[in-house]
Amino acid sequence: MPRGSGKVNLVDVARQAGVSLATASRVLNGSTRSVGADLRERVRQAAANLDYSPSAPAQAMARGGTDVVGLVVPDISDPYFSTIAASVVRHAEPHGLIITLASTERRFEREAEYVASLRSQQARGVVLVGSRTTNDEQLEALRAELDAYTAAGGRAAAIGQHILPADTVIVENRSGARALAEELVNLGYRRFAVLAGPADLLTARDRLAGFREGLRQHGIEVADRDVINGEFTRDGGYEAASELLERDRAPECVFAVNDVMAVGALSAFRDRGVRLPDELAVAGFDDIASLRDVWPSLTTVRIPLERLGEEALGFLLDEPAERSRTRRFSGEVVVRASTPPVS
Amino acid sequence: MPRGSGKVNLVDVARQAGVSLATASRVLNGSTRSVGADLRERVRQAAANLDYSPSAPAQAMARGGTDVVGLVVPDISDPYFSTIAASVVRHAEPHGLIITLASTERRFEREAEYVASLRSQQARGVVLVGSRTTNDEQLEALRAELDAYTAAGGRAAAIGQHILPADTVIVENRSGARALAEELVNLGYRRFAVLAGPADLLTARDRLAGFREGLRQHGIEVADRDVINGEFTRDGGYEAASELLERDRAPECVFAVNDVMAVGALSAFRDRGVRLPDELAVAGFDDIASLRDVWPSLTTVRIPLERLGEEALGFLLDEPAERSRTRRFSGEVVVRASTPPVS
DNA sequence: AGCGTGCTGGAAAGAGCTTTCCAGCGGGTA
DNA sequence: TACCCGCTGGAAAGCTCTTTCCAGCACGCT
Known part of the structure; x- marks a missing residue:
């Protein structure tokens, strides 16, 4: 059992491996620069021994960003939104993205707050789900926040309406x-x-x-x-x-x-x-x-709910485009027992 | 429109307000130390002018922790779990907690990975939802990870079973x-x-x-x-x-x-x-x-699904207890049309 | 043999914030 | 008037990484 509980950092790993901090870092994030096989192995061992867990906040600072993507939905207990959320989460994982969830309980004024929080967290992007009220000051506040966020380098995608300054996935x-x-x-x-x-x-x-x-x-x-x-x-x-x-x-x-x-x-x-x-x-x-x-x-x-999240994430991962892009999905009528033919 | 887009930091705010970095920080996080009313106001103004957004990663480093709570569920699109998730999210917000969502798609081996990620993120706590397989190596891996996490200062709560080293909310x-x-x-x-x-x-x-x-x-x-x-x-x-x-x-x-x-x-x-x-x-x-x-x-x-998340968060916010605590909820039979009395 | 080239490892500079410690100043007391 | 205390503001350390820049070394070429 590793007893490095609590406070193991890269310095400790480097010391135990008998290398410099820089070398340890290079080994551990598989960087471009090459490191000799022996040292590489020593560092790996030391990290494992000490049960080293890199500090995500420190990495975020040094790298100038995180792999967090915020997902904001009106109500996560609504199956419509939870299906979309599942789709986003599923497709986020293979890209190493971490999903942060906000459920506004249909109080749309909170969307702007969440985007602000995401900016503060240096989140990579945000996916806003759900239709919303037509033009008004709430919408303006959200737009302003979104602009500030993208100006700071964040990416934004929306699912469900095309009135936001963001790449959008819409259903016809x-x-x-x-x-x-x-x-x-x-x-x-x-x-x-x-x-x-x-x-x-x-x-x-x-x-x-x-x-x-x-x-x-x-x-x-x-x-x-x-x-x-x-x-x-x-x-x-x-x-x-x-x-x-x-x-x-x-x-x-x-x-x-x-x-x-x-x-x-x-x-x-x-x-x-x-x-x-x-x-x-x-x-x-x-x-x-x-x-x-x-x-x-x-x-x-x-409507292909499972695809919606996938496409939205696709937008976030793509190169930023000049102007907002739009992806449309059409629906398909399914006739079932609730509407029998009129005899 | 503030043009401080992108890279405004506390130093900028302090400079614009004509005060030191320390003072700016003290004003902005309403710390214990008092600051003169005039300076206080100047800093507030400057921050607003520049549209200052504090860097969460930097704060996390300096403070040695974050307000993130990880929520891991087997399948967010399952209404059972999405209801619990809604409950967790709802009760997290008033405490300023940010919820990070992981949906394992019922692949329980991924729970340990998520807990590891949470440790790396310096997350405040984790809420693990869902019953799981009986004793086996997966369970052991999760337990080990959970121990490492709590040893590092994280808090853990579980909803649905009492076989984890964590405070637990269970349904009878x-x-x-x-x-x-x-x-x-x-x-x-x-x-x-x-x-x-x-x-x-x-x-x-x-x-x-x-x-x-x-x-x-x-x-x-x-x-x-x-x-x-x-x-x-x-x-x-x-x-x-x-x-x-x-x-x-x-x-x-x-x-x-x-x-x-x-x-x-x-x-x-x-x-x-x-x-x-x-x-x-x-x-x-x-x-x-x-x-x-x-x-x-x-x-x-x-079963009172809405209460489950609330109680779990309560555990996370409470003082850590000596041994894991347990909160039990009982169910109530509801008879409806699917079981008519046998005539 | 001398010099350039290509690697590999290390030192150090940030990244942005919190917080401790110290200094200065004004007012109250002896 | 001299001294002390309390209050407010600033300088600086520290949190943990990443990454640039530099130095040293070995090899090959002329």
Whole structure:
């Protein structure tokens, strides 16, 4: 058992190996400069003996940077974000990147704080996940912080919206929702309602707009009063769905702009005694894996969540580009039991 | 716009404020020593002007430590772990702790690597989540690494098992499963099967053992051939359930040792045309929030996932204790639609 | 034999902050 | 008036690495 507990540093290693500090350092970080095989071995031995663990902060200082990448998500317990997080973490590891996690609990003003913290930590990059409020002072604060961060040499990537000074991975919400709408019309539905998420989230807005576009192709409109806003969460879906049922005329099909809301809506309908899926069809968006077992299984738009993190990291690792780059992913409509063909 | 982009350090701030480095430092970290109000203000101004961002690595060196806490989970995309992660992150923030995330993808040998990395980073503590394999060399490697880490001043906490040299938060799996078994018997069930998770995970074993204990109270046994092992995942549940259906004699009630497997099993049964819940009852364990909307809604054992992270962080922040401490949480049986009373 | 070339090892200069130690100054007490 | 104390500000050490620059050495060439 090595008893060098606690305070072993490179100096100790060098001394034990009988070489200079510089040589020890060169051996241990496999630098470009070559070191004789004998010394090399002596240093390796000494390091192992002493159970040497290099000080990451010291390395960060000397090297002028770290291998930390900050990941900021609105809510890590939401399966949509945790899937993306998993993807980021998985692809970070082979590059030796360390992921630092921040979950803002959907309080977007904290994003700027986290970016500031990342700058202070000399983090290599940041991945910002999630749609956010449209133009306002919060957004401005975040932009300013992001600019300061990149000016200081940090790299930034965003997943989910293209309003930030950063390389961006986006999902084609609009066309996905449009395709879904058309599919639903093909299945025979004519009267729709939409559980639309927060009015100020771009993602929610795009999906609603796309859905309406798709319907319009077939001469169908969704009246504003059949569009109900709610939180982008399971409970938000439940509440919006409950509200919908209070209305006089019921739709044939409800489109919830994400799966999490859709699943909440399912429960709301069931709790109110609606027979699913025959009496009322439901569709979602995202195709969240852990939600695939609900019944009736959700018709939805699959987006390649696992790829999102990978691409974002790719941006961070690439050479910085002149202007922000964009990578788009399109969705794919998946029809399941929640929207049976209208007989 | 401050043009001190990139390389502003304390020296710059001190110079602009016309004070010494020491004074600037004292002002900026609100140290114990007092500084005259005028100078204090001048330094604050200068820092703001220059958009000064202290170098975290430098601070870590000078202070001999960081406010980083490592969180290592088997799979961040699993709702069980992401819920715990959310809890850790939420409670970390008010203490100024930064969470570093590692998801091992259930490759437990990587836990030791992460702890080593945390030691190198001079992280304040580590929270290890998840049950793990019983005694073997992997476990030994992790223990050794953990000892080295704590010897170097790091703090360690574990969630989910008590076989590590660390303060531990555990869930009383055994008594929870026992209570569930009794409840199911009270509902009228007599013939059971268990989808048991990996044979080497303590959590899975405890739940199985507790379940059997509960049944035994009522003179009911579960034959070994009615216990099917599988991965602790949705797909693991699906497969184990499928395998079960191949058997000759069907049970009346299936206990899946966690909700994620239970939900997979639900789909497997449905895909095979089993009418749920009347033809076959299903129970789970954990009461995962994002799975509450499946149909039939799962009878399960609720465990206070949100509290787990909080307690673990509490351990890290507390004074180090002589010997490892343990905090236990018990589960609560929740009966829902998936186990209707036997008529 | 003399000199250049190519290696290898070491000394030392940072990197940016915290904190101890010291000096100076003003006010209170004898 | 002389002395001491307390308070505030500054100089400098130290935290642990990386990396540049330099010196020494052996070899090969002329």
